[in-house]
Amino acid sequence: xxxxxxxxxxxxxxxxxxxxxxxxxxxxxxxxxxxxxxxxxxxxxxxxxxxxxxxxxxxxxxxxxxxxxxxxxxxxxxxxxxxxxxxxxxxx
Numbered sequence: 001x002x003x004x005x006x007x008x009x010x011x012x013x014x015x016x017x018x019x020x021x022x023x024x025x026x027x028x029x030x031x032x033x034x035x036x037x038x039x040x041x042x043x044x045x046x047x048x049x050x051x052x053x054x055x056x057x058x059x060x061x062x063x064x065x066x067x068x069x070x071x072x073x074x075x076x077x078x079x080x081x082x083x084x085x086x087x088x089x090x091x092x
Contacts, residue, residue: 031057033066035077037084 008015033054039047058064067074 030063033064
């Protein structure tokens with residue numbers, strides 16, 4: 001957090017705020033596993049490591065939502081699949 005003491009945000013955006021010391025960690029109750037366009041191009045070794053981490057979280061009692069078990073996540077993934085169709089127009 002030392003960098004936050006010497007750099008700030010750009011008006012009107014605030015810089016980093018909060019305590020200098022990190023708070024105690026907390027286990028999340030729920031996480032969303034979001035499948036994005038880049039997943040198909042991700043190397044198998046990386047995909048396997050990610051899957052293992054998600055499995056470990058689930059075994060630790062974290063609820064994992066994804067397109068197979070949550071309709072809102074499925075709808076978001078479907079919407080994101082079309083983002084490439086117009087995304088470059090927005091950012092061009």
